[in-house]
Amino acid sequence: MALFSFDLTQRPPRSPRVRLGGFVCLPRLLDKGRAHLAGKAGEYRYNCPLDQRWFSFTGLSADALLGELAKGKSDSEMLAWILETTPRRREPSEILGWSAYMETRAPGDAESHQVFAESLAKLAPAREDIASWFDLLDLDDHVSFGGRA
Known part of the structure; x- marks a missing residue:
């Protein structure tokens, strides 16, 4: 299967709200990973702090996920791999709870508030x-x- 190329210099990745397998951020993460592999990430960064929150929740590594993306897997194939491979198996209710929290997460500390306000x-x-x-x-x-x- 050919590597799926997503050109983030022409359009943004999917919204962090879009879910795959109940996970927010995952479709966006996959878009950024594919674009990174294709050299078409533009201003977007694979394994940014938001991505790192997803990796922390699942226990997967950014390098392992990128390696699977490099094989040209579809979203559904990636989800199957994630669910089979993740060292931190999560119940659907945990995934939904984490996703709901992430969707409404706002700046917490003073530095985050400043970054948010400036942006x-x-x-x-x-x-x-x-x-x-x-x-x-x-x-x-x-x-x-x-x-x-």
């Missing part, structure tokens, strides 16, 4: 509805590819 000020200073990291990522993806804030 929002650059993207859309008049927006008052951006409260979570996922909100900010979706907004950044939209604006980065020509959308209005």
Whole structure:
């Protein structure tokens, strides 16, 4: 099977809200990994802090996942591999709980609040509805590819 190429210089990865197997972030992570392998990641970084939260939750390594992506596996094949391989087996209720938490996660400490506020000020200073990291990522993806804030 040929390596799936996803060009993140032309469009953003899937929203972190999109789920695969109940996991938020996973489709976005797969998009970034495929783009990284193809040399088409643009400004997106595979194994960024958000990705690292997913790896920590599952116990998988970024290198192992990237190795499987390099084999040209589809999303469903990747999910099957993840569920078979993860050292931290999670019940569906744990995955759903973690995903719900991640979806609403907001800045916690003072430094995170500052980073969040500075990013929002650059993207859309008049927006008052951006409260979570996922909100900010979706907004950044939209604006980065020509959308209005």
